[in-house]
Amino acid sequence: MRLILTEKPSVAAKMVRALAPKAVQKKLQGVAYYEFERDGQKYAVAPAVGHLYSLKQAGAAAGRDYPVYEIEWAPAFEVSKGAAFSKKYWAVLKNLAASADSVIAATDYDIEGSLIAYNIAKFLAKGKPLSRMKFSVLTDDALSDSFEHQRSFDETNALAGDARHRLDWLWGINLSRALMSAIKTAGVFRVMSIGRVQGPALAMLSEKEREIAAFKAVPYWQVFALASSVTFEHKTDRFWKEDEAKKAVANSSKDGVVLSVERKRVEAEAPAPFDLTTMQMESYQAFGFSPAKTLEIAQKLYEAALISYPRTSSQKLPQELGLKKIIAKVGENPEYAALASKLLAANRIVPKDGAKTDPAHPAIYATGQRPGPLTVEEKKLYDLIARRFLACFAPSAFKENLSVSARFGTEEYDAKGSTVTEKGWLEYYPYAKQDEKLLPNFTEGQKLLAEKIWSEAKETQPPKRYTPASIVKELESRELGTKATRAEVIETLYNRGYIAEPKSIRVTAFGLAVADALSHNCPDILSEELTRGIEHDMELIADGKKKSETVVETGRKELSRMLDIFRKQESAIGKELLVGLNEARSDANTLGKCKCGGNLVMRKSKYGIFVGCDAYPKCTNTYPLPKEASVTPMRKTCEKCGTPIVLIKRKGKRPWRMCLDTNCPTKASWGQQKD
Secondary structure (H helix, E strand, O other): OEEEEEOOHHHHHHHHHHHOOOOEEEEEOOEEEEEEEEOOEEEEEEEOOOOOEEEEEOOOOOOOOOOOOOEEEEEHHHHOHHHHHHHHHHHHHHHHHHHOOEEEEEOOOOHHHHHHHHHHHHHHOOOOOEEEOOOOOOOHHHHHHHHHOOEEOOHHHHHHHHHHHHHHHHHHHHHHHHHHHHHHOOOOOOOOOOOOOHHHHHHHHHHHHHHHHHOOOOEEEEEEEEEOOEEEEEOOOOEOOHHHHHHHHHOOOOEEEEEEEEEEEEEEOOOOOEOHHHHHHHHHHHHOOOHHHHHHHHHHHHHOOOEOOOOOOOOOOOHHHOHHHHHHHHOOOOOOHHHHHHHHHOOOOOOOOOOOOOOOOOOEOEOOOOOOOOOHHHHHHHHHHHHHHHHOOOOOEEEEEEEEEEEEOOEEEEEEEEEEEEOHHHHOOOOOOOOOEOOOOOOOOOEEEEEEEEEEEEEOOOOOOOOHHHHHHHHHHOOOOOOOOHHHHHHHHHHOOOEEOOOOOEEOHHHHHHHHHHHHHOHHHHOHHHHHHHHHHHHHHHOOOOOHHHHHHHHHHHHHHHHHHHHHOHHHHHHHHHHHHHHHHHHHHEEEEOOOOOEEEEEEEOOEEEEEEOOOOOOOOEEEOOOOOEEEEEEEEOOOOOOEEEEEEOOOOOOEEEEOOOOOHHHOOOOOOOO
16 A cells, blocks of 8 residues: 655545545544555555654753753654644554555645655654655646656755754754743743744844934925926925025926926836745735735645645746646636636737746646635635736736926926836736826927925935835845745744834834844844855755755754853843843833823723823823733824724734723724614
């Protein structure tokens, strides 16, 4: 019997549908697996549930001291209570592997998927032949073809995954324990973490936060003239002295003339198909989905065979995929029928590929399988992917950029416009920003009459904070982390309280303290170069150019060197962390400004938590808060009553937002029974 190993139960069901629709379903400990016969050979198809093996400290019972370097793989349910559900899947595979002659890995074709299969084969089917099915979509045709054209197992991918997990575990456990030990020397216990990618990511965000804090706004003035319903801007973009702006206004008269009209035809080529990072960026821009949320939804669409494998760095769609057939299948969906027909009628079956490549998988594309019932979020992301796929085959779009120069008095002004003259791929992909600005059909020498000429005082703006999407893109550009883990790293920083705000990432006082304490005392923990070097080593392992044992040992020695430095500075680090923690607590308790000008802060009384003004007793403003709930400031004020908005979380209930004023019109319907 040959055992076909899949990564998840849903994939096992799809595998059987593709290979043997009449396979017999069996159950063991409630876990479904399948048996069938093909060409005289017996097969069993059984699923894992992701990683069935996890790393743990070897030898004596794990404590909280550091350093610890002896680690070993063990069944995940033995390592973590949260993985208890995996025990029955492990038991089924153990049972089947014992009677199997060989194992076929049908897990995801990437480092993680290969490691999942490698560990299961290593510990449950030791010494038995291991082969590989490679596929990028879960359609019947793709799975059947992958089964017919099995290849040797990609052991170097698995070894790269093994090395990554070992180094991430060693760095994460040791550095996190070191941080907790440091803050403990200051008399505080707090769960903390830092890791190989977390450290550089936090440093990047903290650097941006420091830039914003150090920024000093500089005043400047701009001068405008309104004529023919068009706002012309003075050729001097910014006046750094108010007197000069006033002089420009004084030298301008209402009578004007068009000096020149320049038209330029600009081509906008079709976009490249999605890789994971680009999809995460577009999804955030279009729907506000975080990178982690986008990947979660994309994984569901992949498992439903609606899109190709999402964890890819590729922006290329090779012809071997049968692109003409896929376009036709996507067109079977009425929503995309007209667009697909246009492409096929014009024989546009060669995509506009991007620069990025991935040896394991092509760019993300819609498979053409008809979607069944989808959630609102799934439908949105699927539409984004399907339209992007079609758009990359479409013709270029063309715009006409119009530049008009005019003179009012002795001063010269400009107006710029843009209009789409040929929609091209923009017709296929409505999520693109078109940025049209229509101008009248001005002609050279045309007389103008200004309705208004004025100056506006403005200030230079601080650098923009990262968003969850832009920080993932920045990590990619700096080659930190992997396509599959970058979003997870950012989520961890949120969970540890190092960063806050869901859309414009703000580093908290505590996050700044962690970054500063490490920067002052053990800066290599935050080193981009060190982390990037390890990422490159992983690629060399996957390519068979470097031994995993060598990379792990080099990383362990580097970690040991850093921990020696950290240990000597532990007390100093602890003091810095405590200062930051106290600032963070104060920051978390401050909800916003009081009407008197003071700060509204959370306070405790024998009746519970409430909000009061820190100007008490001069100001006696107070507001009640829900009992037995956590309160998080949203850094926004209510448009109706002007009081701060907070996020309320209660166990077992969905979080909700509310302002503080109990008499606010937004609460008019509270407490009323629904019809």
